[in-house]
Amino acid sequence: MATTHNVDNKRYRSLIISIALFLSLIGALLAFTFYTSSLLERNTVLIDKTNQVANSAQAVIKDLFDLDSSYGEDTNSPHIQRVLERLEQNTALITSSITAIEQGGEITDVDGKSYDLPKINNNSQTKVAAANEQWLLLEPKIQTYLKDADNIMVDSSDELIQAVEQAKTSSLLINDSLDQLTDEVFINAERQADTIRLIQILGVAAIFAYFLIFVFFFVRRLRDTDAEALAARRETQEIMETVNTGLFLLDKDLNIGQQHSRALNGIIGEDRLAGENFADVLRGRISDKDLRTTRQFIEQLYNPRVKEKLVDSLNPLHKVMLHNASGEESTTSRFLDFKFSRVYEDKDIARILVNVNDVSDAVYLEQRLEKERSQNDMQIEMLTTILNVNPKIINEFISNTKAHIDKMNNILKNPGSSQFELEGKLKAIYREMHSLKGEASALKLHSFTKIASDAEDKLDALQNQGKLSGNNFLPLAVHLDDLLSLSNTIETLGERINQAAPKANNNAKPVMSVKTATQPSVVQAQVADVATININVDGGNEIDLSDESDDEHLSYYQDFAKDIAIRQGKKIQLNGHNLAHINIPERLKQPIKEISIQLLRNAVVHGIESPEARQSAGKSAIGSIDLEMQRDSQNLIIALQDDGQGIDYEGIRYKLIADGRFTQEEASQMTHGDLLKTLFASGFSTKEHADEDGGRGVGLDVIKALVKEHNGKLNVNTELGKMTRFVITLPAA
Structure with missing residues (x-):
């Protein structure tokens, strides 16, 4: 992985300064070399120019002598024109060159190239001045001659003679002065070249010496730094190899x-x-x-x-x-x-x-402690239930729990390969689990309720996943084992605390006591509002509950309904009638309890409105629920009525469409009876979100299955916004 290291500028400051000085020395030497090379070049140009002036002066004298000897020749002849042209060019060149040499600066030759001339010293200025003085005597006479030299109408012989005579005198002096200037410039150039060579040698020597010092000093520092880095790296490596994290x-x-x-x-x-x-x-x-x-x-x-x-x-x-x-x-x-x-x-x-x-060990320890804490809390919960509930009810719950678990185990063992058979197994297990959860919730056994709720979540997921297989049911065995373990724990605790309490004996022959009552008229419902299941009647034993009070049974159901109402944010008042002083066949005892629990939960969750909604509708904030049991010579009747919102058939129709169970056209053709029957279908609920108390569509399915199992009848009467009444009739004889 490429990383950006934290650079310590102070640590490398001396290195940076040393390199900068080294480069500065090299730069200075190079700059001096460029400057001296330019100076030598200008001196060379100066020598060339002085030689050129001298040569031009000789050419002028030669051309003047040539013109003098050729005087009388046709001025338009090529020879005369060539000599005059050359004389004019050399005269101009000498004038400009002497001025440039004297003043220094830029000069352009005949080819158009420009050169820089150095400024000469005083001694050289004297020599240039002497040459210039002689040239100033000769140059005007040449110009005077050249003015009319090619004009045949003008006699220019006198001007030519004067120029020739002056050239004889001035040319020697000009050449002598320029030769002296050339020698002096050459001597200065040699002196400068020697100085430059000396400085370059000293500069190179200084740079080389500095380089040696630099390499020696910093190589040693780098060696020390590398040693420190190696030691630090070794320490880091030792730390990295030693730490346990x-x-x-x-x-x-x-x-x-x-x-x-x-x-x-x-x-x-x-x-x-x-x-x-x-x-x-x-x-x-x-x-x-x-x-x-x-x-x-x-x-x-x-x-x-x-x-x-x-x-x-x-x-x-x-x-x-x-x-x-x-x-x-x-x-x-x-x-x-x-x-x-x-x-x-x-x-x-x-x-x-x-x-x-x-942290696996710590987490496993936490989990073990949490499990032990949960078990302790669970045992305290169980002890509280055992101490506050009639031992007979506890024993009945244990017996019923084992019965439910046995049923679910048998259902799981039954072979089934088709989707219809697997769906039937799923619904049957769902009903048993829901019944078990209802009884546990009524006794405030939250550990039981939690395990049953988790199992219901898995069952609900299976119900919604579509295609089923036998392997889908395997995880349910874990929940059954947990439930069985809890029921055994309760049984053990109960035996220790209530060793003297009588246990329910299903084989004992109960005392027969019959109390008849006529079926009330409220059970009769209008045909449009009734869903009835008619099945033949079985016989069975009866048990005398005359040793238990009405208040004891009512308190059991009231506590259950109150807990649900608190969780649902509602207020209710449960009124009970004839809950104990009736003769109930032994085979109907457990079904009646399960039906009552499911009816109560359904009334609180779905029937009774919230206090705000009730007050908005002009009702009391506290919902009223009436639970009564009656017995005649042939039947045992359970009736539950609430003053809640009633059954909203249009709401059921909308929910069926929203869940995709029916199309809008199919749902619109359904009668109230058809809509009512869908409430008793497994997996359908009008509640938006499932919770511990409802929303999975199992409670009414449990009631329907129990009524059907015991050849009973189910009657529903409802009025939107006012009430709902369930009447369950079970054959008693």
Whole structure:
């Protein structure tokens, strides 16, 4: 992983200054070389120009002599014209060159090239002045001659003679002065060249010496620094190999640094981690949701506007289960705790330091302590129930729980391969589990209720998944074992506390006592509002409940209904009639209790409105529920009526369409009786969200199954906004 190291500027300041000085020396030497080369070049040009002036002066004298000897020749002849032209050019060249040599500066030759001439010293100025003085005597006479030299109408012989005579005198002096100037410039140039060579030799020697000192000094420093770095690296490596925690660095792209603690490989369970992407290492070993959250969490750690302490509370890898590479939970799966800390360079967040610890032992200990705490709480809950409930009811609950579990076990054992058979098994198990949960909830055995609710969640998921297979039912066995274990625990605790309490004996012959009553007229319902199930009657034994009071049974149901109302945010008043002083056949005792529990739950959850809704409708904030049991010579009747919102048939129709059970056209053709029957179908509920008390569509299905099992009748009478009345008639003889 490429990292940006924190550079200590003070540590490298002397190195930077030394290199800068070294480069400055080289630069100065080069600049001096360029300058002296330019100076030598200008001196060379000066020598060339003085030689050129001297040569031009000789050419002028020669041309004047040539013109003098050729005087009388046709001025338009090529020879005369060529000599005059050359004389004119050389005259102009000498004039400009002497001026440039005297003043210094730029000069252009006949080819158009420009040159810089150096300023000459006083001694050289004297020589140039002497040459210029003689030239100023000769040049006007040449100009006077050239003025009319090619004009045949003008006699220019006198001007030519004067120019020739002056040239004889001035040319020698000009040449002598220019020769002296050339010698002096040459001598100065040689002197400068010697000086330049000396300075260059000294400069090169100084640079070489400085380089040797630089190399010697800094190589030694680098050797010392390397030794320190090696020692630091060795110490870091020893630390990384010794610590028991996993340490590594993360960059913004979630790449792991090249160095990490040796323990990290064992903790993560990977041989190669350096340079790997952290997300790739975790992929498949934690959930995709946790992986996405981890990415977002690290992005926030790199956000300087987010406080580190604040974002640390959102750490998704705190005590996270890290599965093995295959993704299956096994002995290699462990709990790891990742802690993230920012690493700063100046004020910038450079990397993230990650500290990983294997906290599996601590987590397992916490889980064991939590399990023991839950078991203790559960036992306290059970003890509270045992101490506050009639032992006979406890024994009945234990007996019924085992019966429900046996039924569910038998259902699971029954073969079934077709979807129809599997769906039938599912509905049957669902009903048994719901009945068991109802009895546990009535006794405030929340541990039972929680396990049963979890099982119902799985059953509900199976009911909604569509295609079923036999393997789908296997996880339910765990819940059955837990429920059976809890019932055995209650039984053991009950035996210890209430050893003298009589247990229910299903084989005992009960005392017969019959109390007849006529069936009330309220049971008769209009045909449009009734869903009736008619089945033949079985015989059975009866049990005398005359030893139990009406208040005792009523209190049992009142507590149950009150708990549900509190959870649902409602207020209710339960009134009971003839709940104890009737003769109930032994075979109907448990069905009646289950039916009563399901009817009460349905009334509180679905029937009674919230206090606000009731007051808005002009009702009392407290809902009223009446539960009564009657017995005549042939039948046992359970009636439950609430003053709630009644059954909303249009609401049922809308929910059927929304759930996709029926099309809008099919639902619109359904009668009230048809709509009412759908309430008793397994898996259908008008409640939007399922909770502990309802919403899974099982309660009324349980009632229907129990009525059908015991050849009974079910009658429903309702009035929207006012009431709902359920009447269950079960054959008693």
